[in-house]
Amino acid sequence: MDSARVDCFFVNKQDGELVRGMQQQPFDALPEGEVLLEVHYSAVNYKDALAAEGHPGVALGLPLVPGIDAVGRVIESRSERCAVGDQVMVSGADFGTRSWGGWATLARAPGSYCFVVPQGLTDRESVILGTAGFTAAQSVERLQHHGVGPDKGPVLVTGATGGVGTFAVKLLGQLGYQVVAVTGKLDQVDWLKSLGATRVLSREEVSDSSDRPLLSGKWAGAVDTVGGGILETTLRSTQPGGCVTACGLVAGHQLNTTVYPFILRGVSLQGIDSANPTVEFRERLWHRLATDLKMSGLEDLATNVALAEVESSVTAILAGKVRGRHVVEVKS
Numbered sequence: 001m002d003s004a005r006v007d008c009f010f011v012n013k014q015d016g017e018l019v020r021g022m023q024q025q026p027f028d029a030l031p032e033g034e035v036l037l038e039v040h041y042s043a044v045n046y047k048d049a050l051a052a053e054g055h056p057g058v059a060l061g062l063p064l065v066p067g068i069d070a071v072g073r074v075i076e077s078r079s080e081r082c083a084v085g086d087q088v089m090v091s092g093a094d095f096g097t098r099s100w101g102g103w104a105t106l107a108r109a110p111g112s113y114c115f116v117v118p119q120g121l122t123d124r125e126s127v128i129l130g131t132a133g134f135t136a137a138q139s140v141e142r143l144q145h146h147g148v149g150p151d152k153g154p155v156l157v158t159g160a161t162g163g164v165g166t167f168a169v170k171l172l173g174q175l176g177y178q179v180v181a182v183t184g185k186l187d188q189v190d191w192l193k194s195l196g197a198t199r200v201l202s203r204e205e206v207s208d209s210s211d212r213p214l215l216s217g218k219w220a221g222a223v224d225t226v227g228g229g230i231l232e233t234t235l236r237s238t239q240p241g242g243c244v245t246a247c248g249l250v251a252g253h254q255l256n257t258t259v260y261p262f263i264l265r266g267v268s269l270q271g272i273d274s275a276n277p278t279v280e281f282r283e284r285l286w287h288r289l290a291t292d293l294k295m296s297g298l299e300d301l302a303t304n305v306a307l308a309e310v311e312s313s314v315t316a317i318l319a320g321k322v323r324g325r326h327v328v329e330v331k332s
């Protein structure tokens with residue numbers, strides 16, 4: 001194996017300029033780790049696009065191979081979590097942000113980043129879900145934990161055609177919630193309804209620029225994937241006792257709000273961090289994604305992209321133009 005070379009999408013800085021694209025790297029350049037994986041699939045998350053841009057908050061070290069999700073076959077293992085020949089998923093912690101990720105023919109990672117693809121999911125289904133599906137499921141669990149059930153009223157999902165948004169709409173719809181999807185892609189209204197949305201709103205309809213600290217309480221809960229002004233308006237529009245989850249920042253990382261939604265309506269704002277849960281939490285939620293939270297028709301949500309073509313997906317996701325999930329086909 002030492003003589004093998006790794007084909008990868010490589011991000012680096014040369015003379016202060018970002019350089020990125022397909023390269024061959026020596027096998028020895030792979031990071032340390034107990035598990036060596038022949039990567040079959042990866043994906044393009046928003047975070048991967050930021051890593052490909054060398055964004056300092058995401059690309060925590062350069063050079064870097066992005067790809068926060070990888071699925072493939074174990075070819076060497078010193079971890080008790082998986083054995084040679086197992087189909088595993090690798091994600092979480094700094095995989096694809098500091099430790100080289102899945103946009104490569106081979107990946108090496110600590111055993112704690114790896115888990116065997118759960119029974120009930122194929123390797124394709126696991127990567128289609130990936131971090132996006134895991135984050136959506138985490139957000140929905142959080143709403144349930146706060147008592148926001150389907151009988152409590154409509155639940156808002158922002159960034160609805162994006163990776164996390166797509167799965168949030170689908171999962172909530174499948175669980176019987178009235179899902180109100182917010183999108184900038186008004187040509188995707190029918191698609192969002194086919195996923196499970198009962199209503200679709202434009203971003204403008206959920207962005208209030210007045211300084212009123214509270215608006216009429218419309219939402220029992222919300223899965224916000226965009227942040228910024230839309231999250232600010234959502235907090236002011238949530239019913240008493242409601243819960244809003246926040247995982248993303250595509251619309252802005254700042255949050256200008258008042259305490260009124262919290263102290264006059266008891267609204268909860270729940271942060272979602274999919275990268276650092278415990279191994280036990282990760283395995284429990286993936287088991288749910290393979291059983292009681294299993295979503296049908298996952299393949300219909302995927303657009304396949306060859307590793308050598310991943311640049312086009314980076315451009316599309318940064319422009320907010322992606323619908324559903326871009327799956328990177330590495331092995332082919």
Ligand SMILES: NC(=O)c1ccc[n+]([C@@H]2O[C@H](COP(=O)([O-])OP(=O)(O)OC[C@H]3O[C@@H](n4cnc5c(N)ncnc54)[C@H](OP(=O)(O)O)[C@@H]3O)[C@@H](O)[C@H]2O)c1
Pocket residue numbers: 044045046047131132135158159160161162163164165182183184185203225226230246247248249250251272273274275317318319320321322323324
């Ligand atoms: N905290 C965590 O653990 C975690 C995990 C996964 C993802 N995330 C974050 O969650 C967000 C979504 O991730 P993703 O991978 O699902 O990204 P994505 O596939 O690019 O989806 C983001 C969606 O947001 C909407 N959008 C884009 N630009 C916007 C803007 N300026 N204003 C309002 N909406 C906009 C678009 O959907 P519409 O056109 O339908 O509006 C877009 O498809 C990202 O910020 C990502 O970093 C966080």
